[in-house]
Amino acid sequence: MMHPAEYYQRDRRIHPPALTPDYKTSVARSPRLALISLQGSVSETTGPVFGHGDLNPIDNDLIKNYAKDGDPVGERIIVHGRVLDENARPVPNTLVEIWQANAGGRYRHKKDTYLAPIDPNFGGCGRTITDADGHYFFRTVKPGAYPWRNWVNNWRPAHIHVSVFGHAFCQRLITQLYFEGDPLIPHCPIVQTIPDPDAIDRLTAKLDLNATVPLDSIAYRFDIVLRGRRSTMFENRMEGN
Amino acid sequence: MVVDARNNAPHYLRESASQTAGPYVHIGLAPGAAGFKIFDNELGWDIAGPNAKGQRIRVEGCVIDGTGSPVKDVLIEVWQANADGTYVRHEEGGARVEEGFRGWGRVITDFETGEWGFDTIKPGKVNARAKMASGVAGKVRDTHPDWQGRADENHAPMAPHLNLWIVARGINIGLNTRMYFDDEAEANATDPVLNLIEWENRRATLIAKHSGDRDGMPVYRFDIRLQGDNETVFFDV
Ligand SMILES: [Fe+2]
Numbered sequence: 346m347m348h349p350a351e352y353y354q355r356d357r358r359i360h361p362p363a364l365t366p367d368y369k370t371s372v373a374r375s376p377r378l379a380l381i382s383l384q385g386s387v388s389e390t391t392g393p394v395f396g397h398g399d400l401n402p403i404d405n406d407l408i409k410n411y412a413k414d415g416d417p418v419g420e421r422i423i424v425h426g427r428v429l430d431e432n433a434r435p436v437p438n439t440l441v442e443i444w445q446a447n448a449g450g451r452y453r454h455k456k457d458t459y460l461a462p463i464d465p466n467f468g469g470c471g472r473t474i475t476d477a478d479g480h481y482f483f484r485t486v487k488p489g490a491y492p493w494r495n496w497v498n499n500w501r502p503a504h505i506h507v508s509v510f511g512h513a514f515c516q517r518l519i520t521q522l523y524f525e526g527d528p529l530i531p532h533c534p535i536v537q538t539i540p541d542p543d544a545i546d547r548l549t550a551k552l553d554l555n556a557t558v559p560l561d562s563i564a565y566r567f568d569i570v571l572r573g574r575r576s577t578m579f580e581n582r583m584e585g586n
Numbered sequence: 587m588v589v590d591a592r593n594n595a596p597h598y599l600r601e602s603a604s605q606t607a608g609p610y611v612h613i614g615l616a617p618g619a620a621g622f623k624i625f626d627n628e629l630g631w632d633i634a635g636p637n638a639k640g641q642r643i644r645v646e647g648c649v650i651d652g653t654g655s656p657v658k659d660v661l662i663e664v665w666q667a668n669a670d671g672t673y674v675r676h677e678e679g680g681a682r683v684e685e686g687f688r689g690w691g692r693v694i695t696d697f698e699t700g701e702w703g704f705d706t707i708k709p710g711k712v713n714a715r716a717k718m719a720s721g722v723a724g725k726v727r728d729t730h731p732d733w734q735g736r737a738d739e740n741h742a743p744m745a746p747h748l749n750l751w752i753v754a755r756g757i758n759i760g761l762n763t764r765m766y767f768d769d770e771a772e773a774n775a776t777d778p779v780l781n782l783i784e785w786e787n788r789r790a791t792l793i794a795k796h797s798g799d800r801d802g803m804p805v806y807r808f809d810i811r812l813q814g815d816n817e818t819v820f821f822d823v
Binding site: 355356357359360362363365368371372373375376378380381383385387389391392393394399400401410431432433440442443444452453454455456457469470506508512514517518519520521535536538539541543545547548569570571572573 | 588597598599601602604605606608609610611612613614615617620621622624626627629651652653655657659663665667673674675676688689690697712744749751753754755757758759760761762764778779783812813814817818819820821823
């Protein structure tokens with residue numbers, strides 16, 4: 346019987362630290378003591394399994410999945426890419442979930458009170474399962490920038506929240522997708538919690554003209570990389586990657 | 587891993603950086619809680635399913651920030667084994683767990699109080715040695731079960747526990763912790779993970795208290811302190 350292999354240690358230097366004072370909410374919500382390093386046990390190297398039976402086919406189409414009497418307002422976009430691991434291998438059959446504000450920068454959430462209006466035809470969330478090559482795609486409208494209470498005048502760049510599982514609980518990741526060329530990116534204290542400029546660039550979806558649908562939707566490419574598994578040379582076979 | 591043909595150097599990708607789940611995480615992961623219905627099947631509401639063997643339990647708690655205030659917009663994911671100590675697996679098809687047992691769920695708070703609770707079954711001990719991932723195929727591992735002398739060096743199983751992953755506005759990267767049970771003192775005493783924690787007084791932060799019974803189910807209380815006095819142990823997994 347095969348047992349799940351361990352994963353490469355997480356390179357914490359590319360992730361935001363817990364305490365990032367420019368993002369004020371982190372100050373009281375960040376542990377002060379060091380994380381205890383844990384060699385991956387089966388509790389970390391296994392993870393939940395999802396199937397197509399859990400989803401509806403329309404779940405990845407945010408233009409249609411909450412439409413009541415027409416399409417939502419906004420720039421029609423396709424967001425697509427692959428979920429890969431650090432070994433550059435595709436991560437198939439994994440759940441990808443997204444959520445976002447509407448084109449005006451307003452969330453459909455009872456706690457969001459921004460003055461931009463709710464779009465009656467836009468829910469703002471979607472989900473899909475990657476195919477055998479790790480590919481996923483969503484159709485949506487481009488979210489608007491919105492103000493938030495941090496400094497007196499902070500604006501979030503246009504972004505889509507992305508949640509990915511991988512195959513192990515230790516691969517679990519929530520991140521945000523930004524859009525190439527957005528002038529708000531360098532000004533955002535949340536983006537700038539990431540210490541590595543290259544890591545920020547990797548969270549920036551790139552215009553993908555070849556994936557656009559002419560006369561219909563513009564496209565952006567966004568690959569997601571999860572932690573990779575170690576291999577072993579025992580028994581003359583590579584396991585886990 | 588891709589090998590660069592020009593110089594034979596291994597080329598690894600780098601993990602995507604984490605970003606906070608933000609205050610509106612519920613839209614994506616629990617839209618019902620955000621105030622609207624969109625998916626026919628919202629995921630994560632039933633951890634154990636109807637057919638799970640073992641003791642049905644309820645777990646309740648609160649996540650508390652460094653000022654002592656409840657974190658009202660937190661979202662917690664639970665990952666656990668069944669009563670036999672077996673996890674759902676990607677690698678092995680076939681039902682090794684009960685039909686409908688996912689072992690995973692999502693927990694959201696009462697937005698007014700920050701209190702949360704969920705129902706599940708009490709997991710079994712997880713055989714740390716036999717199932718501790720070593721990256722080695724089964725045959726080698728079984729003949730040399732302790733060849734790497736890992737966290738499981740004392741060969742004890744892991745005591746019953748729930749794995750928790752905590753995200754919220756202000757949390758830049760999800761926090762991993764574990765919840766153990768105070769009525770499993772014997773198993774806890776030899777648990778390889780609890781014993782990894784050098785500061786014995788901090789181990790108690792991972793142990794839920796059996797606070798009573800309700801509807802015939804034991805209720806366990808587990809408060810999570812993000813910062814300050816009795817800060818919960820979080821793991822780099
Ligand atoms: Fe957002």
